């Protein structure tokens with residue numbers, strides 16, 4: 514049996530980024546960039562007006578007030594989107610709308626509110642003294658041409674979509690999403706919605722797996738309940754090994770008489786890197802590879818499956834599709850935590866902010882079969898092994914469940 518840290522290192526060595534592919538920008542949300550994004554032109558691209566109003570020569574407005582306005586000759590106007598080919602001379606002005614290029618000769622914009630308005634024939638009264646540069650957004654003042662705006666491996670969120678669109682990127686070079694196979698083993702499993710005969714239970718693990726895999730952007734290629742039967746397992750697994758980047762199973766990797774998953778994987782040539790990790794829940798964790806396919810065999814208890822997916826599979830899916838390793842965050846316990854002597858202990862828990870500090874408490878339901886412990890949880894609390902339980906006030910590390918909020 515190996516420690517959690519050693520097991521993580523073994524997996525880290527096997528992480529291989531998926532291929533790159535080009536997708537239309539509108540389909541790139543949630544994906545990870547496979548290249549840096551640079552500004553294809555300076556921003557703003559040309560000197561333009563920040564306000565609706567009149568482009569003027571600041572020098573012409575010196576001393577102007579509402580009671581004693583300067584009158585300027587209106588020579589025309591430019592709306593946003595029009596090419597600017599006007600030239601404002603001494604004593605002249607031009608209508609200039611927000612986003613329109615500032616005409617040659619002008620060095621300030623006066624807001625329409627500070628004039629007598631648009632419809633006064635060919636003169637405009639200016640009610641204040643314009644400072645040079647006022648209400649002009651200068652070429653390149655925000656971003657220089659060629660500046661790197663977004664780094665490779667950044668997730669594409671609204672900010673990246675907006676920025677890439679601003680610079681005309683119609684496509685994004687991203688990493689492919691992982692193809693995954695999910696399966697649950699057990700003759701006892703029945704799909705929800707079906708009648709439940711004595712001795713049977715409903716399959717819940719595949720619902721948890723499927724939602725977690727989709728949340729992490731994976732493509733679910735195969736998803737099945739498989740009976741505790743070598744032949745059925747072999748059939749499923751040989752197909753999954755051909756088609757998928759990651760295979761995730763629930764059940765059938767413990768010491769039970771009918772736990773065939775590991776045997777069948779080995780028979781199919783999968784290389785075992787470890788089986789059994791000193792952790793609770795989920796000790797009989799299997800990890801193997803077959804060329805570039807990674808295989809995670811999680812024991813069937815629902816809490817072992819949920820926490821096991823979050824701790825072992827979730828970060829791997831994220832990294833092979835180009836994301837960064839997610840860090841755990843420190844928090845202070847508000848109640849005691851049942852630490853294990855030799856195993857890393859994981860429990861669902863609640864975390865919240867108290868006087869500006871992140872605090873947490875574990876669920877009082879600690880059994881690996883008690884999936885209801887996940888209901889109020891917004892984090893998974895973990896503790897390294899130790900001789901005594903942790904007390905309130907002691908620090909632990911937590912993984913915040915990314916779809917939950919901390920308040």
Ligand code: AMP
Nearest residue numbers: 697699716717718764765767812813814
């Ligand atoms: P196993 O790892 O196969 O020994 O299963 C351990 C426990 O988890 C048993 O009580 C199983 O009935 C239960 N279990 C296995 N698979 C599932 C599943 N898909 N959904 C819910 N419980 C399961």
Ligand code: MG
Nearest residue numbers: 698699764765
């Ligand atoms: Mg079983």
